[in-house]
Structure formats: structure tokens, C-alpha cells
Amino acid sequence: xxxxxxxxxxxxxxxxxxxxxxxxxxxxxxxxxxxxxxxxxxxxxxxxxxxxxxxxxxxxxxxxxxxxxxxxxxxxxxxxxxxxxxxxxxxxxxxxxxxxxxxxxxxxxxxxxxxxxxxxxxxxxxxxxxxxxxxxxxxxxxxxxxxxxxxxxxxxxxxxxxxxxxxxxxxxxxxxxxxxxxxxxxxxxxxxxxxxxxxxxxxxxxxxxxxxxxxxxxxxxxxxxxxxxxxxxxxxxxxxxxxxxxxxxxxxxxxxxxxxxxxxxxxxxxxxxxxxxxxxxxxxxxxxxxxxxxxxxxxxxxxxxxx
Amino acid sequence: xxxxxxxxxxxxxxxxxxxxxxxxxxxxxxxxxxxxxxxxxxxxxxxxxxxxxxxxxxxxxxxxxxxxxxxxxxxxxxxxxxxxxxxxxxxxxxxxxxxxxxxxxxxxxxxxxxxxxxxxxxxxxxxxxxxxxxxxxxxxxxxxxxxxxxxxxxxxxxxxxxxxxxxxxxxxxxxxxxxxxxxxxxxxxxxxxxxxxxxxxxxxxxxxxxxxxxxxxxxxxxxxxxxxxxxxxxxxxxxxxxxxxxxxxxxxxxxxxxxxxxxxxxxxxxx
Numbered sequence: 001x002x003x004x005x006x007x008x009x010x011x012x013x014x015x016x017x018x019x020x021x022x023x024x025x026x027x028x029x030x031x032x033x034x035x036x037x038x039x040x041x042x043x044x045x046x047x048x049x050x051x052x053x054x055x056x057x058x059x060x061x062x063x064x065x066x067x068x069x070x071x072x073x074x075x076x077x078x079x080x081x082x083x084x085x086x087x088x089x090x091x092x093x094x095x096x097x098x099x100x101x102x103x104x105x106x107x108x109x110x111x112x113x114x115x116x117x118x119x120x121x122x123x124x125x126x127x128x129x130x131x132x133x134x135x136x137x138x139x140x141x142x143x144x145x146x147x148x149x150x151x152x153x154x155x156x157x158x159x160x161x162x163x164x165x166x167x168x169x170x171x172x173x174x175x176x177x178x179x180x181x182x183x184x185x186x187x188x189x190x191x192x193x194x195x196x197x198x199x200x201x202x203x204x205x206x207x208x209x210x211x212x213x214x215x216x217x218x219x220x221x222x223x224x225x226x227x228x229x230x231x232x233x234x235x236x237x238x239x240x241x242x243x244x245x246x247x248x249x250x251x252x253x254x255x256x257x258x259x260x261x262x263x264x265x266x267x268x269x270x271x272x273x274x275x276x277x278x279x280x281x282x283x284x285x286x287x288x289x290x291x292x293x294x295x296x297x298x299x300x301x302x303x304x305x306x307x
Numbered sequence: 308x309x310x311x312x313x314x315x316x317x318x319x320x321x322x323x324x325x326x327x328x329x330x331x332x333x334x335x336x337x338x339x340x341x342x343x344x345x346x347x348x349x350x351x352x353x354x355x356x357x358x359x360x361x362x363x364x365x366x367x368x369x370x371x372x373x374x375x376x377x378x379x380x381x382x383x384x385x386x387x388x389x390x391x392x393x394x395x396x397x398x399x400x401x402x403x404x405x406x407x408x409x410x411x412x413x414x415x416x417x418x419x420x421x422x423x424x425x426x427x428x429x430x431x432x433x434x435x436x437x438x439x440x441x442x443x444x445x446x447x448x449x450x451x452x453x454x455x456x457x458x459x460x461x462x463x464x465x466x467x468x469x470x471x472x473x474x475x476x477x478x479x480x481x482x483x484x485x486x487x488x489x490x491x492x493x494x495x496x497x498x499x500x501x502x503x504x505x506x507x508x509x510x511x512x513x514x515x516x517x518x519x520x521x522x523x524x525x526x527x528x529x530x531x532x533x534x535x536x537x538x539x540x541x542x543x544x545x546x547x548x549x550x551x552x553x554x555x556x557x558x559x560x561x562x563x564x565x566x567x568x569x570x571x572x573x574x575x576x577x578x
Contacts, residue, residue, distance in 0.1 A: 026402045027402070029392040029393065033393035033455075033456060036389065036445065036448050037415065041418065042414075048425060048426050051426060058429070109317070113310060122564075123568075125318075125322055127560065130567065133528075134512050134531055139329065139332050141535070142545060142546060143328055143332075150347035243421060250531075277425065281426070291417075
């Protein structure tokens with residue numbers, strides 16, 4: 001085998017097998033990655049786009065008929081689609097803003113008071129973030145169980161007549177949202193703590209020389225210094241809110257009624273329960289486009305604030 | 308001092324809220340249903356190991372567990388090898404189409420699984436892989452390629468040129484340079500990447516739920532869902548099933564805490 005580093009190129013005559021091999025060598029290294037990526041990611045994504053232009057029951061390929069953008073038109077006229085989309089939007093404050101605040105406030109306090117051992121708390125806080133969504137759903141479902149769960153038992157003990165949370169028409173969606181916030185706040189805290197440590201100490205000294213108080217230090221130095229981390233927290237959690245599936249599948253499965261129906265669930269049930277595969281894939285395309293547009297917007301927003 | 312104490316209390320409260328649901332789930336898994344109603348924090352009179360036996364044997368968790376392990380390592384090992392090869396190609400070679408191929412591979416960072424999972428089901432059916440572990444392994448490797456290539460390119464680019472040049476003079480071929488010189492130098496990156504691939508695969512739910520129908524080829528998350536549907540009101544048994552899933556993850560997390568937190572936060576920043 002030949003290497004491309006060094007100047008041994010001149011040793012080989014131009015027509016030799018060595019030169020030709022060296023030319024294709026990088027492609028050989030890329031081959032496995034590109035091949036598996038193309039076959040099992042790019043091809044199915046292309047499949048999603050193609051199928052979304054057809055009316056297909058998912059049984060025989062011959063039964064698919066081209067309908068153009070009809071599935072997209074149908075989606076925009078389907079109250080079920082808007083209902084699911086609305087629930088994704090309602091989840092955004094719970095999945096994005098609440099955990100960001102719950103992570104930011106203690107991170108700032110720890111830094112301002114120069115508390116030691118902030119790292120000691122990291123592992124415990126971070127734990128929910130690495131757990132599978134289904135597990136989180138199953139765990140909270142029993143904790144919030146109206147008969148056997150500790151939450152209602154405690155509320156009952158202090159004399160509060162608690163709802164059945166995940167089974168309650170009013171409470172189901174906020175409850176799912178709060179579970180999402182619970183899973184994410186530790187992640188936000190850890191990210192913000194790491195970000196604050198990277199802010200140069202001189203900036204704080206300069207602010208203090210200018211006579212800035214604690215609050216001004218936070219707004220003038222800490223928050224701008226955390227722009228990158230904010231962008232990450234917002235875009236990652238925004239995507240989680242839009243793609244929400246695992247936790248909901250394991251807790252309410254869209255119910256009661258359609259109260260917690262979200263796009264990802266709606267898409268799967270359209271494709272596999274209602275056998276409207278074309279329609280399901282159209283929802284998938286819309287979901288992918290929305291995620292992409294929103295994450296680009298968030299990154300833009302924070303980058304523009306940058307300069 | 309008062310302020311500090313307040314913040315420490317706040318942090319402690321945050322930890323307690325994050326961890327207690329798991330702890331009481333372990334407790335619940337060792338109780339009878341009657342004991343469960345009597346008090347959340349109370350200890351069982353006698354640990355009900357039978358709950359675990361029911362999960363492990365009747366609930367088929369033994370099978371799901373083995374499947375999860377096979378899929379996790381079936382994804383992890385080839386993903387690391389392919390990521391290293393691709394990262395190496397970008398870090399060491401200049402070639403036609405280099406940036407186009409790079410951008411192409413990174414597209415995976417912005418594509419959600421939802422955008423490919425429906426055709427994947429029909430594809431797997433077509434090539435006869437439906438209801439097999441391959442149906443879970445192959446797409447997961449594909450999903451791993453973007454981040455893997457990105458990270459390993461960065462890792463190999465940071466290896467000093469002199470080291471590579473010295474080994475070329477020693478007559479080492481490029482394949483040997485990759486695995487015997489670059490790879491050991493990039494070990495911290497490989498470690499982080501392995502942990503992330505492992506956790507992503509171990510936690511994946513939508514993919515197995517859609518592409519495999521036969522429970523014999525399911526992994527733990529889907530298994531837990533079946534389990535919850537089957538034993539709806541037998542909470543101690545469900546808690547035992549949940550515990551079987553989160554205890555191994557927690558152990559892996561506690562052992563590799565630093566790398567994992569670093570990997571997941573950096574991974575997020577880069578993504």
C-alpha cells in the first residue's frame with residue numbers, strides 16, 4: 001500500500017499501478033461509510049419523498065397511484081393534522097423554555113456565589129437525560145397512577161383531590177410536557193455550567209470596574225457569554241418537542257381522546273393503522289422540513305445576536 | 308452564607324427530583340401490590356424477587372436483553388471502524404469531491420429518523436430482513452455515520468503531521484498508519500464515540516417498533532412497552548421490568564460519567 005504523505009510520488013512512474021491506486025485510495029476508505037449511509041438513510045429518505053406523492057395502501061407497489069401534492073393538500077385540510085401540530089407547539093414551552101430556565105438559574109447562582117462542588121451534582125442531574133424515552137414514560141406512568149402512584153397519595157394526604165394526570169383531558173398534555181422538562185433540565189444545567197466556566201474572568205472584572213451590580217453582570221456578561229450554549233439548548237430541545245414520540249407512546253399513546261396526539265404518532269398511525277402510507281410519508285416530510293427550518297432559525301437568531 | 312446554603316439546597320432538590328423516580332421504582336419492584344399502596348418509601352417485608360422472575364422469564368426480558376446487547380455491539384463495532392476510515396480519508400487525503408462527499412455524509416445530522424422509518428419497513432420487507440436484528444443494525448449504522456465521520460475527522464486532523472511523516476519514512480502503509488498509529492492516538496475520541504453510539508442504539512425505540520413485528524427480534528425499550536400493555540395494573544412487575552433497563556445504563560453512566568457528559572454536551576454543540 002502507498003501513502004499520500006511525503007514526496008515518494010516521484011519514485012513511481014506515472015503509469016504504475018501505485019499512482020492509480022493512490023488516487024482511489026481515499027475513496028476506498030470512504031466506501032463502507034458512504035455505502036451504508038446511502039442504502040439505509042438516503043434511499044429511504046428519498047423513498048419517503050417519492051411515496052408522499054402517491055396514494056398507496058402499503059400492500060402491493062402496483063396499487064400505488066401518483067397524486068402529486070394531494071397528500072399535502074389533504075394534510076392542510078385535515079383537522080387531525082392541525083390538532084397534532086398544535087400539541088407539538090404547546091409542548092415547546094415545556095420542552096424548551098422551562099428546562100432552560102431551570103438549568104440557567106442555578107448555573108448562574110453557582111457561578112456568582114463561587115460555589116464549590118457544583119460538579120458533584122452533575123451526575124444526578126444528568127441521569128434522566130440518558131434514559132430511553134419509553135422508560136421515562138413507564139416510570140412516570142406508575143408514579144402518576146391515580147390509584148397506586150405516590151403523587152396522588154401525597155396530594156390526597158394533604159387534602160387535595162388530584163386529577164388522574166395522564167388520563168385527564170385537561171391535564172394530560174401539560175403532564176407530558178412536564179415529564180419532558182424533567183428529563184431535560186439537568187442537561188441544560190450541565191451545559192450552562194460548562195459554558196459559564198469558559199467566559200473569561202477579565203470580562204467580569206471589567207464589568208465590576210464599570211460599577212456593574214450583580215444583575216448587570218449577569219445580563220451584560222453571563223447571558224451574552226452563553227449564547228452558544230443557549231443556541232444548543234434551544235435547538236436540541238425544540239427538535240425534541242417536534243419529534244416527541246417515545247414518552248407519549250409509553251404514557252398516553254395520544255389519548256385521552258386526541259388530547260396528546262402529536263405529529264410523530266399521527267404519522268405512524270396514518271401509515272400503519274389506517275394504511276394510508278402516502279399520507280403518512282407526507283406528514284414525515286412536513287415534520288422533517290419543520291425541524292430543519294426551526295433549527296436553522298434558532299441558530300440564526302443566536303448567531304445574529306452575536307455580532 | 309445563607310445564600311450559599313439556599314443554592315446548595317436548590318441543587319440538592321434538583322438532584323432529588325431527578326433521581327427519586329428511579330429509586331422508588333426499584334423499591335416498588337421489590338414489593339407486593341398491597342405494600343406499594345401502604346407507602347412509597349417503605350421497605351418491603353420480604354423482597355419480591357418473583358417480580359423479576361416474571362419480567363425476565365414470562366415477560367421475555369431475557370430475550371430482549373440479549374437482542375439489545377447484540378444490536379448495540381452490532382452497531383457499535385462497524386460504526387467505529389467505518390467512522391475511523393471515513394474520518395481518516397478526510398483528514399489525510401485531498402481528493403476530487405472531498406467537500407461534496409463530506410457535506411453529503413453530514414446530511415444525516417439534520418434528518419430525523421421519522422423521515423425514513425416508513426420506507427425502511429417496506430425496504431426491509433423487500434430484501435427479506437424484516438423481523439431480524441439486521442433490520443435494526445444496518446439503519447443504526449447509517450444513522451451513526453454523520454457524527455462518527457465528523458468526530459473522527461477532527462480527531463485525526465489533530466494528530467501532529469510529524470508523527471505520520473515519521474511512520475511513512477518507516478515504510479508503514481496507510482492502512483497500518485490508521486490502525487497502529489492514528490487509532491491509538493485518538494483513543495479518547497473513540498471512547499466518547501463508542502459510548503454515544505451505545506447509548507443511542509440502546510435507547511432507540513421508533514426504529515424497532517416500526518421495522519420488527521415479531522417480538523422475538525425486539526429490544527428492551529419495545530419489550531418494556533409490550534410488558535406495560537400486558538401487565539397494566541401490576542405495578543411491581545412493571546417496575547421490575549423498568550429496573551432491568553435502567554440499572555445497566557446507570558452503571559455504564561456512573562463508570563464513564565465524565566466522558567459521557569462531555570460527549571453528549573459536545574455532541575449537542577456540534578450538531
